[in-house]
Structures are given as structure tokens and as C-alpha cells.
Amino acid sequence: MSELTYRTAGESHGRALTALVEGLPAGLCVDVGLIDGELRRRQGGYGRSARMKLERDAVDVLSGVRRGRTTGAPVVLQVANRDARIEEVGELSRPRPGHADFAGSIKCLTTDCRDALERASARETAARVAAGALARCLLREFGITCVGFVVEIGGARAEVPETATADELRAARDANDLYAPDPTAVDALTAAIRDARQTKDTVGGVIEVRVFGVPPGLGTCARWQDKLDGRLMQAVGSIQAIKGVEIGLGFEAARRRGSQVHDALYFEPAERATATFGFVRRTNRAGGLEGGMSNGMPIVVRAAMKPIATLSQGMDSVNLKTRRPERSDHERSDICAVPAASVVAENVVAFEIARAWLDKFAGDTLREVRAAYEFYSGAVRDLG
Numbered sequence: 001m002s003e004l005t006y007r008t009a010g011e012s013h014g015r016a017l018t019a020l021v022e023g024l025p026a027g028l029c030v031d032v033g034l035i036d037g038e039l040r041r042r043q044g045g046y047g048r049s050a051r052m053k054l055e056r057d058a059v060d061v062l063s064g065v066r067r068g069r070t071t072g073a074p075v076v077l078q079v080a081n082r083d084a085r086i087e088e089v090g091e092l093s094r095p096r097p098g099h100a101d102f103a104g105s106i107k108c109l110t111t112d113c114r115d116a117l118e119r120a121s122a123r124e125t126a127a128r129v130a131a132g133a134l135a136r137c138l139l140r141e142f143g144i145t146c147v148g149f150v151v152e153i154g155g156a157r158a159e160v161p162e163t164a165t166a167d168e169l170r171a172a173r174d175a176n177d178l179y180a181p182d183p184t185a186v187d188a189l190t191a192a193i194r195d196a197r198q199t200k201d202t203v204g205g206v207i208e209v210r211v212f213g214v215p216p217g218l219g220t221c222a223r224w225q226d227k228l229d230g231r232l233m234q235a236v237g238s239i240q241a242i243k244g245v246e247i248g249l250g251f252e253a254a255r256r257r258g259s260q261v262h263d264a265l266y267f268e269p270a271e272r273a274t275a276t277f278g279f280v281r282r283t284n285r286a287g288g289l290e291g292g293m294s295n296g297m298p299i300v301v302r303a304a305m306k307p308i309a310t311l312s313q314g315m316d317s318v319n320l321k322t323r324r325p326e327r328s329d330h331e332r333s334d335i336c337a338v339p340a341a342s343v344v345a346e347n348v349v350a351f352e353i354a355r356a357w358l359d360k361f362a363g364d365t366l367r368e369v370r371a372a373y374e375f376y377s378g379a380v381r382d383l384g
């Protein structure tokens with residue numbers, strides 16, 4: 001039994017993206033349909049490039065699963081690339097500002113940005129989504145649901161009620177190709193992307209993930225590396241093009257007094273059977289996290305995505321071979337990948353919650369994990 005972790009490998013135009021997931025307990029039912037559904041959603045959303053019409057992302061489970069259940073061995077997930085022409089694609093020597101091209105090629109002492117960009121490409125997030133969706137197979141055993149959605153594109157905003165349930169959010173989000181759970185915002189969000197395309201530009205935006213059903217006590221205040229808020233910020237902040245991550249009120253908390261930031265605590269006997277064990281808040285400005293630990297309220301993580309770095313109009317750049325000024329290279333690209341990023345964020349957040357879950361309720365088998373959770377919830381209800 002080891003910590004739940006994953007690594008990814010693969011290039012944008014290589015043969016495949018893979019994720020190696022270690023630390024899942026044996027006996028977990030693996031829902032390939034759930035993983036494929038998330039991979040499909042990641043490919044969608046208004047504003048994506050022609051590449052997404054070419055690819056048909058679907059997971060191939062290469063190891064660690066037998067007769068539909070985990071065996072406790074490492075799980076390898078593979079998503080094949082259809083546009084697999086890495087040996088044929090040409091060199092790129094005019095770095096796109098904002099992409100990994102410049103720093104990645106200088107770092108590896110080359111004037112060809114191709115190696116760096118192939119790995120830096122957001123195509124890698126297909127592997128992260130596959131790993132996160134696999135981890136959701138564990139979370140759903142315990143009634144935990146994650147919902148990611150779009151709240152802003154190019155300055156146009158969706159209004160999403162704080163009190164919406166997971167089902168309400170999902171239904172509203174899935175009703176449009178912006179992945180925004182606010183039908184009144186769809187036209188403005190779409191227009192922001194359309195305008196960017198017309199002006200040969202790109203747009204970014206803001207995404208949010210809410211996690212429902214997490215009991216208090218996941219994460220730790222004892223070891224900085226395992227603080228759940230820190231883990232979530234690293235997981236989301238490492239998604240390609242993310243430039244800011246906040247939890248709950250986030251930066252807004254810095255502008256308010258304490259009484260307008262913290263969430264007063266109440267005990268409601270009628271709520272004892274829920275993930276809060278009855279210890280409830282009437283506000284959730286902390287975004288479900290205090291002291292590096294979950295507090296029983298929904299976890300709320302928001303992230304800012306910059307506009308895609310590949311502009312069809314190009315930008316001032318330098319040819320690394322000649323050192324002369326030239327416009328940056330242009331490759332086929334997305335105008336906006338904010339909806340896709342909401343899917344990636346949803347799944348990487350799920351992975352971190354699953355990791356924290358297994359840190360606390362460790363076991364070689366799902367039965368032992370379940371028993372550890374049942375012991376904990378009984379002990380919490382008996383406190384006092």
C-alpha cells in the first residue's frame with residue numbers, strides 16, 4: 001500500500017498519452033465509461049481547434065485492473081493520438097511568447113522548440129483527466145461529487161448561485177457548449193470567443209470546481225506538503241495556462257474584515273447524517289478548507305486561465321537560429337480552451353481529494369478503506 005500518486009508521459013503528436021496511477025486499493029470497480037465521458041468532455045467546448053475533430057480520445061486500461069476491478073497493482077491508462085506524426089513535424093525556432101517554446105528550448109540547449117512544446121502542450125491534460133476520472137471511481141463509493149464549470153470568458157461572466165446542488169450545476173453546465181451553468185450568460189461568453197477569432201486573437205477566463213460530500217478532517221495542519229489547500233493549488237496551478245488559483249473568497253478575503261470572511265459554526269442535529277456530521281456553516285467563504293483540512297462544507301477552487309499562447313496574428317519574437325527579430329510561429333490552435341480547462345480542473349481536484357481520502361482512510365482493499373471511514377464517522381458522531 002502506497003500513497004496515491006500518478007505520473008504522465010507522452011507528447012502532443014507522439015503515439016499516446018499515458019498515466020501511471022499507483023496506490024489505489026484492490027477491489028475498486030473501474031468505470032471506463034466514466035473515464036471516456038470525461039475525456040470526451042475535455043475535447044469539447046466552443047472555441048477548440050480542428051485537432052479536436054481529428055482525435056477520438058478513449059482510455060485503454062493496460063494494467064492493474066482485472067474483471068473490471070483494481071487488483072492493487074499500478075494502473076496504466078493510455079489515450080492514443082490519431083495525429084501521431086512526431087517524427088515528421090517540423091522544427092520551430094520562433095518562440096511563441098506565453099508558450100513553453102523559449103524557456104524550454106534554451107533550457108535544453110537547442111534552437112528547435114519542438115521537443116519542449118510537444119511535451120508542454122495541453123494535450124497532456126488528457127492523461128491527467130484519465131487519472132482523475134479513475135480516482136473518481138473511489139470518490140463515488142463514498143458519495144463525493146466534483147463539478148467543474150466555466151464562470152468567465154474574456155471578461156464576460158456567468159452568475160452561479162452559491163447554493164446550487166451538484167445535480168443542478170451539472171444539468172445547467174451540460175446544457176451548453178461553454179460549460180457554464182448559467183443560460184443567460186451563454187451568448188456573451190460565445191461572443192467573447194467569436195470576437196477573438198475574428199481579430200486573430202485568443203481569450204482566457206475563469207473556471208471553478210466545487211466538491212460536495214467531503215467530510216471534515218481530510219488533509220493536515222501538521223505537514224506543509226500535505227495541506228489539502230496547498231495540494232489543490234499545486235494540482236490546479238500546474239494545469240497548462242493557469243496563472244492564478246484561489247479557494248473560497250480567495251483574493252477578496254484580503255479586502256474584508258475577519259467577521260466578513262470567516263464562517264460561523266453551528267450544530268444542527270438534523271444534519272448529523274451528512275458529510276458535515278451536523279457541524280454546519282451558513283456561509284462558505286472559506287471554500288470548505290481551514291488549516292489545510294476540509295471542514296465539511298463544499299470545497300470551492302477557482303482558477304484563472306490566460307489566453308492560449310498561439311496567436312494566428314503572431315507576436316514579436318526572435319528567430320533563435322539567427323537572433324533576428326521575426327514574428328512568432330503559428331501552429332493550428334484553439335481560440336479558447338477555458339471549457340476544456342474546467343474539465344481538467346474538475347478531474348485533477350478529484351484526484352487530490354482521493355489522495356487525501358486514502359491518506360486518512362488507508363487500506364490495501366476497498367473493504368478496509370470503507371471500514372476505516374465508517375470507524376471515523378462513528379467516532380466523530382460519538383464525540384463529546
Ligand code: EPS
Nearest residue numbers: 012049051120121122123331332333334
Ligand atoms: C496545443 C496546441 C494544439 C491544441 C493542443 C494544445 O494542438 P495542435 O498543435 O496539434 O493543433 O489542440 O491541445 C490538444 C491537442 C488537446 O488535446 O487538448 C498546445 O500547443 O498547447
